[in-house]
Amino acid sequence: MGSSMATGVVVQLLFFGFQLVALLMSGAVLQVEAQGTWEILVENAGIASMHTAITRFNTAVLLDRTDIGASQLALPNEECRNDRQDESLQHDCTAHSAVLDLGTNRIRPLFVQTDTWCSSGQFRDDGTLVQTGGDNDGYSKIRTFTPCPGDGDCNWVETDVPLVEGRWYASNAQLPDGTQILVGGRNNPTVEFVPANGRGATYVPLIGNANDGQADNLYPYVHLLPNDQIFMFANQYSILFDWKTVTAVKQLPNLPGGPRNYPSAGSSVLLPLSAYIDYALPEVVVCGGATYGAFLNPGAALPATTSCGRIAPLSEGANWQMENMPLRRNMGDMVLLPDRTVLIVNGAANGAQGWGNAQNPVLTPVLYNPNGAVGRRFQVLTGTKIARVYHSTANLLPDGRVLIAGSNTHQFYTLTGYLATELRIEAYSPAYLRGNRPxxxxxxxxxxxxxxxxxxxxxxxxxxxxxxxxxxxxxxxxxxxxxxxxxxxxxxxxxxxxxxxxxxxxxxxxxxxxxxxxxxxxxxxxxxxxxxxxxxxx
Structure with missing residues (x-):
């Protein structure tokens, strides 16, 4: 271990120790105990997965950017990617996407032509993954991946139909009519639809007005609600949005505590919907985020927030209910677990998203119980030894584990030093994976x-x-x-x-x-x- 890495680890351990003592003294932590286990599934996936999705064939689609130079995973059969627009390597014989077979943990390289850096995606009704936008020659691209069993040869298809407007750092949501809505992106405060079906792009004031000088309006949180409207959130602002008329129908109160979207990202989920109450009163929770200015002043290592806001956006007089996580965290990933709790994992305690902007990785996940009393909803879990900060992912697996991948705080692959590019893939097994399972x-x-x-x-x-x-x-x-x-x-x-x-x-x-x-x-x-x-x- 190099001196810079060792120093970083010591700082992280000291930081966590002091923070945990303070929390125990304040009584803010519900429980502190070993909960769950970690295992490394793949020692070297060859790519750092910036985007991850799980398919119905129990495989994981892994996707990085292309303008990053050579990866550590060769394309098969001496295949190479030739791209005169590539800003790093115009003749590249390495893969920037792959499929992980969750049954065997084998990696199969995939071929993707255009740049998928900070793009977005969503599954279509037939199980096809639709992947949109990116940077450079990928800015207006629509790509599809129709999954197959782990021993199949399915691959990316780049369509000839472009987006209406380019999208970089956007969010996608599947709609009831089978189309997808694409929301926002860098320098693009609009929404559009895929397939467009003759519809253009429409300006959304929420997205435009949420740009606060460091662009904290990127990767907006988009949740389809049971009344057929969309809860749309950017920075600390939110609206109810009618996707059929493409208009905002209600302005919701601002979430206190500073910006919550990229590059100051916290995370967000729509809490479980229940048939027992006829899917009424949906709730959204937003947790974590960076201090404003952390992105503009990366050397300051400003602290992340502990605050979470929870809102029932369709209720009369909807407002945010505030509470605090046990640990400061930005760049966390919130994962809905099958027992209706929420895992919060990955991230850093200082800084913001971006290359080299994160410090003090948070190695310890927490569990959020939406049905607990305010102040008693969080539980500290067993930590990992692998830092996952910028460009990391977390996905629920069909066996109940959570797949953890990625982390690259550098412009290119940097395989040594503090917060090196992370090519290992882990699985976290929550404590519920015990005893005699149904x-x-x-x-x-x-x-x-x-x-x-x-x-x-x-x-x-x-x-x-x-x-x-x-x-x-x-x-x-x-x-x-x-x-x-x-x-x-x-x-x-x-x-x-x-x-x-x-x-x-x-x-x-x-x-x-x-x-x-x-x-x-x-x-x-x-x-x-x-x-x-x-x-x-x-």
Missing amino acids: VIAYAPGELAYNERFEARVENANPRAIELNLVSAAYSTHSFGQGQRLIELNAAVPAAAGGGAYTVAANAPPSAVIAPAAYYMLFAVSEGIPSVAQWVHVG
């Missing part, structure tokens, strides 16, 4: 909206069985685009013999609740999830 012995592979269906569940307590659908998010830059969890109305189980139970439930009522797509169906018993079965809803 098993989905049968569930239909297709669910029509509002269809009454039955699942056969084994190894479960019949008095405590949940059926929860979780989408496959596109994780990038501290935001899981398209992430949502839907708690179905599981009926009282009926004994099916042999210790198994038949559980009946209704599929989501419409594409407003669950846009057509492939979802992971989990059976959860006493907080312990099964391995998910992929089902198509729509």
Whole structure:
């Protein structure tokens, strides 16, 4: 270990120790105990995954930028990428995208031509990943990846139809009509649709007005709500947005505590939607972020915030309820877990997003329980030894683990020194992966909206069985685009013999609740999830 890396590790340990003592004295931490385990799945993936998505074939799509020089992963069969517009390496025989087979942990290189730096994406209803924008020659590109089993040869396809306007640092959301809305981007305060179907780009004042001099309006938080409107958030401002008329319908109160989007990014999720209350009163939570000025003054190492805001945007008199995380964090990733809790992982305690702007990586995740009392919702978990800061990702896996990848605080691959480019891929196993897990012995592979269906569940307590659908998010830059969890109305189980139970439930009522797509169906018993079965809803 070099002297600079050793110094960084010591600083991080001292920082965490002092912070934890202060928290214990203040009583702000619910629990501090070893919770969950970490394992390295791949020692060298060859690329640092800036964008990660999990497919219905139990593979992970990994994607970095192209203008970064040679990666550590060769393209097969002496294939090379030739691009006269590439700003680093115009003849490149290495891959900048790959597929990880989650069953074997094998990496297969993929070929992507145009620059995907800080682009965005979302799954289409047929399971195809639509990937949009980027920098340089990728600025107006639409790419698709139709996944296949791990031993298949599926690859990226770059379409000939461009975006209406270029997108760099934008966010995507799947809509009930099967199209995707693309929101914002650097120097682009508009929205557009893919496919456009004749629609152009429309200016959105929220995005334009949220640029505060350091562009804290990038990668906006976009959540489709059960009333068919969009909760749209940039910087510390939010609106309800009608995607059909492409207009803002309500201005919501500002979130206190400074900017929350790139480059001062915290993270955000739409909390689980529940059939038991007819999917009413959705809530959004935003946690973490950087101090304003941290991006403009990287040497100052300004502290990140501990604050979280939670709002029910459709309620009368909607306002932010504030609380504090146990640890300061920006660049964290919030992941909805199948037991309806939220993992907050990755990030740094000082600085902001950008090359070389982060200091004091936060190695310790926390768990957020939305159903806990205010001030008692957080639990400190077992930490990793691998720093994940700028350009890191976190995705829920069908077996209940969380895939952690990426981290590159440098313009190019820098494999030595403090906060080196991270090519290892980890999995975090939450504490619920213990004991005798329930098993989905049968569930239909297709669910029509509002269809009454039955699942056969084994190894479960019949008095405590949940059926929860979780989408496959596109994780990038501290935001899981398209992430949502839907708690179905599981009926009282009926004994099916042999210790198994038949559980009946209704599929989501419409594409407003669950846009057509492939979802992971989990059976959860006493907080312990099964391995998910992929089902198509729509």
